[in-house]
Amino acid sequence: MANQQGSFLTAIDVGSAKTCALVAEVTEAGLRYRGHGVAESRGSRKGVIVELDKAVAAIQKAVEAAEDSAGAAVEHAIIGIGGAHVRGVNSHGGINLGARAREIGRDEIKQAVEKARAIPLPADREVLHLLPQEFILDGQAGVHDPMGMVASRLEVRVHLVTAAASAAQNVITAVNRAGVHVDDTVFEPLAAADSVLRADERELGACLADIGAGSTELIVFVQGAVAYTAVIPIGGDHFTSDLSLGMCTPLVEAETIKKVYGNAIVTLIPEGNEVEVPSVGNRPSRLLPQRLVAEILEPRARELFEMMRENLRHGGMFEACLAGIVLCGGGSRLPGIFDVAESVLRRPVRLSWPTPLAKMPASLAEPEFATVLGMVAYGQRARVARGFQADRWGSKLKTLLVG
Numbered sequence: 001m002a003n004q005q006g007s008f009l010t011a012i013d014v015g016s017a018k019t020c021a022l023v024a025e026v027t028e029a030g031l032r033y034r035g036h037g038v039a040e041s042r043g044s045r046k047g048v049i050v051e052l053d054k055a056v057a058a059i060q061k062a063v064e065a066a067e068d069s070a071g072a073a074v075e076h077a078i079i080g081i082g083g084a085h086v087r088g089v090n091s092h093g094g095i096n097l098g099a100r101a102r103e104i105g106r107d108e109i110k111q112a113v114e115k116a117r118a119i120p121l122p123a124d125r126e127v128l129h130l131l132p133q134e135f136i137l138d139g140q141a142g143v144h145d146p147m148g149m150v151a152s153r154l155e156v157r158v159h160l161v162t163a164a165a166s167a168a169q170n171v172i173t174a175v176n177r178a179g180v181h182v183d184d185t186v187f188e189p190l191a192a193a194d195s196v197l198r199a200d201e202r203e204l205g206a207c208l209a210d211i212g213a214g215s216t217e218l219i220v221f222v223q224g225a226v227a228y229t230a231v232i233p234i235g236g237d238h239f240t241s242d243l244s245l246g247m248c249t250p251l252v253e254a255e256t257i258k259k260v261y262g263n264a265i266v267t268l269i270p271e272g273n274e275v276e277v278p279s280v281g282n283r284p285s286r287l288l289p290q291r292l293v294a295e296i297l298e299p300r301a302r303e304l305f306e307m308m309r310e311n312l313r314h315g316g317m318f319e320a321c322l323a324g325i326v327l328c329g330g331g332s333r334l335p336g337i338f339d340v341a342e343s344v345l346r347r348p349v350r351l352s353w354p355t356p357l358a359k360m361p362a363s364l365a366e367p368e369f370a371t372v373l374g375m376v377a378y379g380q381r382a383r384v385a386r387g388f389q390a391d392r393w394g395s396k397l398k399t400l401l402v403g
């Protein structure tokens with residue numbers, strides 16, 4: 001049976017709401033869909049495994065469904081890391097090459113990047129990505145790939161993404177216990193960007209916001225490179241729990257009401273519309289105005305985008321997003337959220353529809369699958385890069401240089 005070692009690539013996204021496994025085949029014409037499985041997530045919250053056995057069972061369920069539809073065993077996978085424990089920071093480092101300018105090779109690039117990586121990190125954090133932004137040769141900035149060029153000093157600016165080591169390890173452990181070996185880990189919005197951001201947006205300056213269930217993850221690209229990453233601790237589940245509290249209804253009912261009747265703009269709902277709202281305990285359900293649903297959701301949506309704006313401003317990135325903000329993740333499906341985003345952010349906003357794989361069912365072309373679709377694209381780029389360079393460190397650097 002073909003597997004990850006051969007022409008198949010599998011990605012597993014262990015989200016707070018859903019766990020999704022996607023199998024793609026690498027063909028000469030590009031990636032082709034082979035199968036997928038989705039299971040309701042259990043035991044993982046905001047990127048952290050809280051109940052290992054339940055998380056393992058959800059991963060197994062998604063993987064088995066993916067194996068059935070792909071007709072192949074899943075033995076290896078690339079997995080996503082996300083949640084509030086992830087941090088991004090910019091760093092800078094460099095090396096002297098000698099009094100006389102000389103040619104820059106792979107070792108010199110590696111040494112310069114290692115210098116940039118050498119910032120003090122607490123013992124419980126690990127580097128998830130080391131993303132070169134630009135190289136500076138003898139003070140001349142803006143070099144994308146210095147290989148083969150000459151200089152007497154080589155400097156590099158990088159964006160470092162770090163994760164809580166235990167949180168990342170627990171996701172790996174859960175996937176391992178589900179019988180799958182983890183080949184690589186990727187920060188989820190970095191992968192999602194592969195499937196939803198266009199090259200011209202990355203060049204001009206754009207922010208991708210993945211509104212998941214537990215959190216909203218941000219990644220900003222400027223001049224084609226990752227300039228900033230951040231996580232905002234509000235996701236779709238906060239909207240649901242607001243409805244549950246505000247309408248005094250169980251969480252599962254609140255989730256359904258949100259998806260069926262929800263809107264982030266009160267005035268988009270006609271006055272007079274009513275919604276049947278189940279009660280808690282044995283009390284009878286009530287008929288409440290549909291506008292009440294939006295009156296509860298709108299402030300939460302405003303809060304999310306205000307936090308996003310302040311976060312980007314604080315990081316010095318708000319002005320840099322000239323191409324605007326792109327929304328993905330299940331939370332971006334709430335009607336009216338686009339309007340709230342535009343009114344708060346005052347930047348062009350667009351909803352994203354992930355780039356489909358060949359032969360992919362239409363049901364996967366939804367914003368909540370942007371991450372898993374991007375992960376197979378990222379995995380393929382990493383694989384191509386490994387063809388150039390065998391060691392894992394080098395492959396990560398190369399992956400991003402070719403990106």
Ligand SMILES: Nc1ncnc2c1ncn2[C@@H]1O[C@H](COP(=O)(O)OP(=O)(O)OP(=O)(O)O)[C@@H](O)[C@H]1O
Pocket residue numbers: 014015016017018019041046047082211212213214215235236237240255258259262329330331332333334335367368
């Ligand atoms: N039609 C809809 N309207 C409003 N919200 C929706 C809709 N569909 C999905 N959601 C919300 O999207 C969220 C799930 O999004 P997604 O599947 O991207 O999350 P996840 O990847 O599992 O979580 P995370 O990325 O936070 O780990 C849930 O809060 C869900 O209520």
Ligand SMILES: [Mg+2]
Pocket residue numbers: 015016188210212213329371
């Ligand atoms: Mg997600």
